[in-house]
Amino acid sequence: MGFMDIFKKKNSGDVAKDRLKLLLVSDRADCSPDVMEAIKNDIIQVISKYMEIDAEGLDIQITQTESETSNGTVPALYANIPIKDLKHSC
Amino acid sequence: MSEVIVITSGKGGVGKTTTTANVGTGLAQLDKKVVLIDTDIGLRNLDVVMGLENRIVYNLVDVVEGNCRIKQALIKDKKYPNLFLLPSAQTRDKTSVNPEQMKKLIEDLREDFDFILLDCPAGIEQGFQNAIAGADRALVVTTPEVSAIRDADRIIGLLEANEIGKIDLIVNRLRMDMVKRGDMMSVDDVCEILSIDLIGAVPDDEQIVISTNQGEPLVGSSSLAGKAYQNICHRLLGEEVPFLDLNSKEGFFAKLAGVFKK
Numbered sequence: 001m002g003f004m005d006i007f008k009k010k011n012s013g014d015v016a017k018d019r020l021k022l023l024l025v026s027d028r029a030d031c032s033p034d035v036m037e038a039i040k041n042d043i044i045q046v047i048s049k050y051m052e053i054d055a056e057g058l059d060i061q062i063t064q065t066e067s068e069t070s071n072g073t074v075p076a077l078y079a080n081i082p083i084k085d086l087k088h089s090c
Numbered sequence: 091m092s093e094v095i096v097i098t099s100g101k102g103g104v105g106k107t108t109t110t111a112n113v114g115t116g117l118a119q120l121d122k123k124v125v126l127i128d129t130d131i132g133l134r135n136l137d138v139v140m141g142l143e144n145r146i147v148y149n150l151v152d153v154v155e156g157n158c159r160i161k162q163a164l165i166k167d168k169k170y171p172n173l174f175l176l177p178s179a180q181t182r183d184k185t186s187v188n189p190e191q192m193k194k195l196i197e198d199l200r201e202d203f204d205f206i207l208l209d210c211p212a213g214i215e216q217g218f219q220n221a222i223a224g225a226d227r228a229l230v231v232t233t234p235e236v237s238a239i240r241d242a243d244r245i246i247g248l249l250e251a252n253e254i255g256k257i258d259l260i261v262n263r264l265r266m267d268m269v270k271r272g273d274m275m276s277v278d279d280v281c282e283i284l285s286i287d288l289i290g291a292v293p294d295d296e297q298i299v300i301s302t303n304q305g306e307p308l309v310g311s312s313s314l315a316g317k318a319y320q321n322i323c324h325r326l327l328g329e330e331v332p333f334l335d336l337n338s339k340e341g342f343f344a345k346l347a348g349v350f351k352k
Contacts, residue, residue: 011272016236017279023236024243024283 021064029062029075036060043079052085092200095207095326096225098249100241102212104233105262108298108307109319110209111139113229116309116323118173122204125164127195128178129221130211131186137177141168141305151179154191160198169306174203184216189223196224205326214248222249227256229289229322233263234275243284258289260322265294266336277333290322293336 044055058081065076097110107130114126128136131151137143148163153176160176167173179186199206210221222228228249232242242259249257261277268274275283277291295315301308309319314336321331 013234013269013272013275013279017275017283020236020239020283023240027240027243028247 022061025062025064025075031062036062039077043081047081051083054082054084057082092203093205093326094196094200094224094226095205095229096210096222096227096254097207097229097231098210098218098221098245099212099231099238100214100245101232101238104231104238105292106212106231107135107139107209108302109229109231109260109262109292110136110207111307112309112316112319113322113326114205114207115140115167115170115173115307116320117205117207117326118167118170119310119320120323120327121172122327123172123202124205124207125174125176125199125203126207126209127176128209129187129192129217130209131178131217132180132183133211134178134180136209137165137175138305139302140175140307142175142177143305146177149177149179150195151182151186154187154195160195184211184220187220188216189219192220193224214244218245218248222252222254225254227258228254229258229260230284230286231260231262232280232284234261234269234277234280239275239280239283246284246286257286259284259286260290260292261288262292263294264291264336270337288333289325290318291333291336292318292322 040058040060043060044053044058047053058079060077060079062075063078065074067074095113097106097113099106107128110126114124118124126136126140127150128134129150130136134149137146142165145165148158150163152158153160153163163176164174165177167175196206208221208225211217230242230245230249232238246257259281261280264277265274269276277288281288293314295313297308297311297313298315301311307319308316309323310316314334318334321334324331
């Protein structure tokens with residue numbers, strides 16, 4: 001870490017705000033880590049029927065996104081599913 | 091028309107009781123007839139903050155159980171004859187009272203008072219359910235910290251589920267020096283996260299400690315916190331009051347630095 005990086009460190013107030021935003025979305029959705037794990041496993045099963053995916057690299061989370069219909073944000077399920085091999089694809 | 095306001099937060103120690111005492115006293119200063127109800131059964135505190143601890147004869151549980159009439163349990167404030175306290179019981183627990191009994195008590199008090207303020211205990215269990223049972227609106231108190239804000243969000247959800255008509259936010263214990271250097275969330279940050287209407291921002295002020303030591307709420311005094319509480323009272327009466335510039339009470343060196351920055 002360079003000398004100047006000390007001054008570039010993110011303010012703790014911003015860190016708190018970012019952490020809270022994520023935390024409250026999952027609090028409000030009332031999704032326990034167990035439920036999230038179950039969703040994740042089901043997604044892996046379904047997608048694996050059609051293509052080979054990287055189950056280890058799969059990441060799902062509940063986030064906020066801009067609503068297309070109304071103003072403001074709505075919760076959304078975000079999934080990042082890395083594909084290993086497309087050979088099974090239709 | 092009387093209004094019943096519950097002051098709540100979820101997390102303990104963020105300033106519910108101090109807020110109740112100051113908002114209640116502030117409304118009394120504006121010539122409203124006010125009663126403060128301490129609903130924290132078993133952990134009575136509003137009486138000491140108000141400086142009325144030596145005058146208690148009967149309490150909330152006595153009234154609910156019919157051991158006395160409401161008027162016998164109400165303690166008149168030292169300074170304001172239109173301000174009253176209904177203290178909580180110290181040697182009982184939250185199950186001594188149920189939400190139906192609270193609703194009945196509040197309906198009886200509505201006839202005589204303009205404002206009924208309920209000081210809610212921390213937590214979301216029976217004490218909370220009792221406190222919100224008869225409320226028309228809520229003031230949610232939080233501090234700019236992750237734990238307090240998370241609990242406030244949960245409380246807001248519960249208040250909405252219980253159909254509390256209006257929910258407003260008070261951000262308490264702001265330290266503007268820390269906000270400025272980015273080490274504390276600002277009022278705007280907190281409002282953005284919780285997305286409810288802001289009714290007051292109260293700075294962290296050592297005068298609060300002093301006033302609590304003395305048992306005299308500081309609302310209306312020249313201190314920044316005193317002014318902030320007074321503004322909340324005006325807003326509760328429907329007046330438009332601009333938010334205080336909490337930066338105004340800077341030290342000499344901060345002001346000097348400000349001059350050089352320009």
